[in-house]
Amino acid sequence: MEWLLIIGFILFGTALVVAEILFVPGIFIAGSIGVIIAGYGVYTSYESFGSTVGTITLVATVFTNVLAIYFSLRGNSWNSFSLKESHISRFNDERILDVKLGEEFKTISVLKPIGKVIHNGIELEVKSSGDYIEENKIVYVSKIDKNLIIVKERK
Numbered sequence: 001m002e003w004l005l006i007i008g009f010i011l012f013g014t015a016l017v018v019a020e021i022l023f024v025p026g027i028f029i030a031g032s033i034g035v036i037i038a039g040y041g042v043y044t045s046y047e048s049f050g051s052t053v054g055t056i057t058l059v060a061t062v063f064t065n066v067l068a069i070y071f072s073l074r075g076n077s078w079n080s081f082s083l084k085e086s087h088i089s090r091f092n093d094e095r096i097l098d099v100k101l102g103e104e105f106k107t108i109s110v111l112k113p114i115g116k117v118i119h120n121g122i123e124l125e126v127k128s129s130g131d132y133i134e135e136n137k138i139v140y141v142s143k144i145d146k147n148l149i150i151v152k153e154r155k
Contacts, residue, residue: 002048006041010061013038017065018072038065099124099149104140107133117151126151 016034024030042061046054098120105117105124111133116123126149129142139151 002044006045006048006057009041009044010038010057010064013041014061014065014068018068021069022072099141099144101141101144104138104154105151107135107137107139110135111139111151124149128152 013034013036016030016037020027020029020031020034038061042054042058045057049057103119105119105126107115108118108123109115111126111128111131113128113130113132114125115128115133117126117139118124126139128139129150129152131153133139133151133153138154140154141149142152143150
């Protein structure tokens with residue numbers, strides 16, 4: 001019965017280490033707990049069966065962990081979780097060309113400091129000059145910097 005418990009600890013610890021590497025990298029909690037559980041399985045092996053069997057168990061555990069990590073990474077199972085495309089467009093691409101300094105818009109969302117306005121039936125993303133501007137207010141263009149339209153509230 002003790003062997004089943006020891007093998008269970010080691011396999012569960014190995015599973016947590018593999019899960020740490022594949023699914024939750026950077027958190028370090030699952031991998032740490034996995035190493036502790038597998039280590040407890042090896043410790044129990046030393047306590048119950050002596051140093052020879054404990055050492056064999058330790059070597060087998062290390063070997064099992066290395067193989068599990070190797071085959072997990074080699075199997076490309078992590079590719080299903082990775083992002084394969086990148087988003088390179090910006091919200092106001094090509095729409096900003098006909099916007100002029102001083103032009104007025106009506107906000108359709110709250111600007112805190114970034115929000116949306118309507119311009120000739122097209123939504124534009126704008127930034128206030130640092131102020132909080134409520135929805136349905138009239139704003140005017142105070143500055144245009146590349147694709148960034150900076151507005152101020154009309155008072």
